[in-house]
Amino acid sequence: MATFRRFRPDDVDKISKCNLDPLTETYELVFYLQYHARWPSLFQVCEDTNGNIIGYIMGKLESSPEIYKFSEHYLPWHAHITALTVAPEARRLGIGKILTEQLELAADANNAWFVDLFVRKGNARAIAFYKNLGYSVFRVVKDYYGEHATDSTAQSEDAYDMRKPMKRDKKLQHIREDGETYEVDPTDVW
């Protein structure tokens, strides 16, 4: 039993089903409020009948700072998925997919070129999930994460920067087919 709707600040009082999951980061309040204040249509939740939040997606709309306008790494106006989480009990029901699609609708409504996100290179399930939704690897950010999720001996972990073109990108100029081979440094990511 679920309802999809925009986030409200008092939802943070009911997000324990998601945020007690060790894989979900809990941020300071101002972080959630920032997304609610600036991009409310890209901050969607899924609630159960008791008002508990069983999934949410946080996204934003932005472009790279103007000073990077002529850099090869410059990102034009796009939507970015900052966080997507579904409570363990509510997984495998398509909630993550619906939340992502809602964010994509908002991205299209705001004339974004594409939606992007970062995911650990070793997180095969998440990568498969996004690929299934039409995302592809645009580039590999070397040593993006300061620690490895599964290998305690590793000092860092690479990230995949994955993208999905939106309606504006009719010529598909902001995605690439061989993204897995295109490596950049964390300093190239703003």
Add this chain to the structure above:
Amino acid sequence: MSWNRPQLRSGVDLQLQSAFNDGQWASVIRLAEKRLRTFNDPYFEIVKICAECQLDSPFEKSAGIVALQRFVNEGTVVKDVDALDLLEWATGSLLDDQEFSSTLGTLKVRLVKAKPKDRNGAIRCLESCLLHWDLFNAQQIAAILDRSFPHDRTMLFWNVVITYLLCVSDQCPPDKKKLYGMLALKQMQRAAQSASQPDAGDSDRSIRTEEEILLFYRILETHGSDADWTAALGHPEFGPVPQFRLGRKDLLLRVLDVSRRKGDWQTVYALSKECLILSGSDNSLKLLACDWMVWKALLDGASHVMGESPEVLDDVAALLDTFSAADGVRPIYIRNILLARVAAAFQLGSDDPSESGPRGAASAQVEELQRYVRSQCSSPACFDDIRSFAEKLEPDELKKFAHDYVPGLAQEAAGDPLRSATIRTLAYQLQYLALTRPGLVLPIPGSQSSSSADQWKCAVTGVVSNSSSCTERFRTIAESAAKLYRILTESLIPEGNGRDPDYVPELAILTATALVKLSGISDSGSVREHLPYPIYAARCGRLLQATLILEYQLSRTPKHSRVTLLLVRLYLVVGCAARATALWETLDVKRTITDSLSPYFLDRLSTLSPIQVLPQSSRPAKALTNGVKSYYATSLKLRMPRRLADAFESENYTSILEIPEFINRLRVSCTMVMGFVEEARACRALGQRGLPISEEVLLNDITDDAQLHENTDFGSVPNLEASMAVPIYDILRIGPKPSNARFHLALVAEKYFELFQYKPPATYKAANPLQAATTDRIFVSETLQQLSSSASRFLRGARKTLTEQEHFFFDIISLLTALISLMTSSGPSPESSTAASQLVSGVTAALDALSDSSLSLPSPEGEGEGALIPMLSSMHGLFHLRDAADAVKLATSYITSVLEPNKQSNTTKEATEALKTLDKAGAKAAALGKNRIAVLKREMTNGNLESRIEAWALGSTAEDSLSKEIQGIVGDRIGKSMGILADSWRVGVKGWELVRWE
């Protein structure tokens, strides 16, 4: 702003800039004076004032405040927004937020009035007023901006939303609320009307965006007439249906909610139906309305209108059939549709008893439940989805459903052992649910047992008992769940690897929950109120068994949140605060979930084990309460968060309305007060010094008139009970949940201790000791009067919000505040002596009652588990006994210190006697408390504690098949489990040995 040093205005010379940036304040003063003489620019006067504020002497520090007041009183217009920002920064720490409006807010409005076309300057002033939550001046600035920039539609909506915020806030004078409300409404109505006109280009002042439409409806909700509201709903562009067609459903959800609150069921029904039809038929909307909230609205609406319009039943059925037959529907929507069918059977079915039977409503309900379970039984959420419906079935139907139908499904799935186990788990959960439905334990007419009590029988299990609680009825379910759990963990999935299927930990939770019920720990609120502590009348062995199975599960799935949350509370009630703390820390409750989750564990922790609250070897740098305090310090750094300004900049009007509401509530959170109180109590008990409560900035807002907000998120905590039964987490609690009254009383008590435990710095020497002592006494007397008044206010009717011991303790504090005032401020008279004598009697009686309540044991000391576990579980009372004895001691010491110098002239014999009585009573209470700790210390070394616990927990397993199952589950981990319990108790008792009793 005050928290960051600002930059000086651009164009200021490098020398002055450098001196300012480097904090060379003497140079800044000199240079600013020089620039003022040279350029005659008032900006430099303010630079100089700001630099003076940074100096050490109190006189110079207050230069900014003095200047502010002078500017305000003299009607000065500071026309430089940079100068005002500087002044704001310099006075930030000295200026109370309440004073902002009459000082800086006033100056900012003057500036904007003087320079109405300075858009950037005005917006900076507006932002500052908003972040200080000065709505009065913010509204004036917004109105000026709107007048000055009529072609800027953003200014119009800023003006409207701020006017609206003002009219619904307590900053608006009551006689102006309606005026401002109507002003906002009329502006929005005008903007709505002009939307239907052709595009006005630059002068467009019409509603265009989704956020503006949502704002329009928010204002209509509170200030529009019914006709306005109805007209808006039918608006061809801004109505919820046209908006829904555009893929926007937030307005629909909002309107459904408001219409429901208004009782406008026709609208609820019509709107939800229309949007569902659209959603199902229009491929571009892709089930946009197929939310549970919309289905619920449809069914609620239909149930209210079907009397007058019976055809709605066919319409709803047709809609459900259409959605049920749709292809390619997402699993979550399939659940919603199936559940809507179940809900429809329960809500819209006939109440006519003649229709019961194979084709009646009852049959339809079971049929739909069966359909749902058949489809969704693999989902871990299946039980939660159907429980509220299942419990409405007649007992016989529920019994058949839980005991026959669902197990039958498990049987059908025998070829798939994991699926079969999932369904059997669901069956056991439903069987447990059936047992917790109130009214199922019935007296056996005419039966008399040997003890002359009536006999009782469980309608579901047939178990007969001498007690109406009939706890034995939970034995079968506990045993069944334990057996299945054992089979699964031993054979199917012997290696946990942290990846047990969902139903394995759920079975552990079910078994533990049934064991808790079997323990006899009371689930009746009325009975609980009379017990000194939760496990007073419980069989502790069963509680220990519950901890064993949950600990075992945690060894398979570490950090499992539901298991951990249940186990934490279990440990708290059996006196294992150390282990509870260790487990709590694995959940990593931090930052934003602090407010809603911390009370689950931290509330009253200091009274169970003060040492657990303070720094430990595992976290040497910080107390457990640090996370709580830092969360509020970070979140409430400004009166309103800077994100509010972001919302304005982004023109998100619903966020503008929602953020302040949330922040204002956070400022009066029970959890915030709890964080400070828990730490203060723990520090006091262990003789450590913490920051006094009265100096905590965040508590400044907590006046007696502040209504504290309670908020605990139980969403992640297991709860298998029927809705009318007490949830297991409430059964496993030390006392009533956080409340306004309790935390106000806690603050009174902390201020009482702070008042009498204050010691001036060793270096402080009063120039005139006599005068200083007199001033101190006046301060004490005035503070006591305030505390006495607060205590009386919050004690009235607070009994149900407090434990028995808390009530006695706060009562003692209240009596002592009155007693000290009486004995130290009035001259001797027969009346005052009588009153003092009565107050002393009150205190001693309350102390005696508190001692009895805190130290009482269910059976004579020394009889097996009957003594030690209850003693370890009653520390909450012991803590309050210690505090009460301490409070009495402080009172007698202070009264004596005041009366002693005037003994010859003023002190009556009665007063002396009263003090002696009081002193004696306090000393007796402390001695009793100390003695209890000594007994506990002896118990910890009396024989092999681990073996004793094992005997209490498992007893003779040959005689008890359930205990045998638990032992079988735990297997060779039994020694480790006993060690965990024993170590936790030892740590707890050692911690209590450090508590000061004098």
